[in-house]
Amino acid sequence: MDNTHIEQLKREMADAASAIPGTAPVALMEICGTHTVAIRRTGLRSLLPKRVKLVSGPGCPVCVTSQGMIDALVDLAGRPGVIVGTFGDMVRVPGTRSSLERQKAAGGHVAVCYSVLEALDLARKYPDQKVVFAAVGFETTAPGTAVAIDMARSEGLKNFLVLSGHKWVVPAMDALLAGGEVRIDGFLCPGHVSVVIGSRAYEPVARRYRRPCVVAGFSAEQVLSGVAALLKQLAAGQARVENVYPDAVRPEGNPEALARIHAVFEPVAATWRGLGPIPLSGMGLRAAYAEFDAAARLGLPWPPPEEGTSEHGCRCGDVLRGAIDPHDCPLFGKVCTPAHPIGPCMVSREGSCQAEYKYGAC
Numbered sequence: 001m002d003n004t005h006i007e008q009l010k011r012e013m014a015d016a017a018s019a020i021p022g023t024a025p026v027a028l029m030e031i032c033g034t035h036t037v038a039i040r041r042t043g044l045r046s047l048l049p050k051r052v053k054l055v056s057g058p059g060c061p062v063c064v065t066s067q068g069m070i071d072a073l074v075d076l077a078g079r080p081g082v083i084v085g086t087f088g089d090m091v092r093v094p095g096t097r098s099s100l101e102r103q104k105a106a107g108g109h110v111a112v113c114y115s116v117l118e119a120l121d122l123a124r125k126y127p128d129q130k131v132v133f134a135a136v137g138f139e140t141t142a143p144g145t146a147v148a149i150d151m152a153r154s155e156g157l158k159n160f161l162v163l164s165g166h167k168w169v170v171p172a173m174d175a176l177l178a179g180g181e182v183r184i185d186g187f188l189c190p191g192h193v194s195v196v197i198g199s200r201a202y203e204p205v206a207r208r209y210r211r212p213c214v215v216a217g218f219s220a221e222q223v224l225s226g227v228a229a230l231l232k233q234l235a236a237g238q239a240r241v242e243n244v245y246p247d248a249v250r251p252e253g254n255p256e257a258l259a260r261i262h263a264v265f266e267p268v269a270a271t272w273r274g275l276g277p278i279p280l281s282g283m284g285l286r287a288a289y290a291e292f293d294a295a296a297r298l299g300l301p302w303p304p305p306e307e308g309t310s311e312h313g314c315r316c317g318d319v320l321r322g323a324i325d326p327h328d329c330p331l332f333g334k335v336c337t338p339a340h341p342i343g344p345c346m347v348s349r350e351g352s353c354q355a356e357y358k359y360g361a362c
Helices: 003-019 033-041 067-079 087-091 102-107 118-127 142-155 167-179 191-197 199-209 218-236 256-264 287-292 316-321 351-359
Strands: 026-030 052-056 082-086 111-113 130-137 161-168 186-189 211-213 241-242 266-273 276-285
Touching: 003 218, 026 033, 026 087, 026 218, 033 191, 033 218, 033 351, 052 186, 052 218, 067 102, 067 130, 067 161, 082 087, 082 118, 087 102, 087 130, 087 161, 087 191, 102 111, 111 118, 118 130, 118 142, 130 142, 130 199, 142 161, 142 256, 142 287, 161 241, 161 266, 161 287, 167 191, 167 276, 186 191, 186 199, 191 218, 191 256, 199 211, 199 241, 199 316, 256 266, 316 351
Parallel strands: 026 052, 026 186, 082 111, 082 130, 130 161, 186 211, 211 241
Antiparallel strands: 266 276
């Protein structure tokens, strides 16, 4: 960390914050779980002008996965002849009646995978089983799922299936601003996602809602540079897309990765925890790839029904919208901890509640 540069950024932020009209707090939302963890782990909030508040948004892919999809996966894990492959954080997320962790303890077939390619290997290893990969994540992980599906097709692996919970980030930003519930003066846009979709993807948000959007990386200097750029725009009355992470992010993104996504997936409505259904925010398998669609092949209603909650007062959905801070949930740090999580915001390593629990004193 370049301390000289950090001090310069602190001065720039202070000057810009003092030049923003009015006296109301300035709320900047990060839409990235990695940003959330980096901000709390490094204690960056203590370097901000008092008027500026960083608000965590729906940037944790495990956290925003709907209760209905969790219930569908629990159902599949209990079926004979089915193996559910999933990322580790998903295993502990509570569904309405159970979780993948409890289903596995009861004899269900649940395999923790570090990548979709491990699920593909399971399909090769167990040709008499249907292997269902729980495909969650934003535009960052979707190209890998698309590649795996194409590999399964080329190999003739009929037992490899995907339950798609992939999501597009920009429609969620649009929904947050259209809802008007939470004050958002600007967005710190996700670095990893932006590598794929490009900085231009945020232009409709900046133009339609007059909110500045700044793409930043994950180091302390990158985050503070992003915040400084947002505050300078607000002080100047501007609302445009800016990229302070040009070494990794291009305006057009990664055309090959986007082509992979669009070849296999089409935009569909999707339910986000805390935000509800958002049109064209999900990725559904195109008709040409229906043979790999777990919902269609295994007779699951899709989109899955949302049958209520088993979270016992957990307010993870409100945290994901930025409506409350983790400490405002009555369960936080008391009955809900990383060792005994009640909701997904405390389960996931990118969840706001877990990050606040671990690093909130920083």
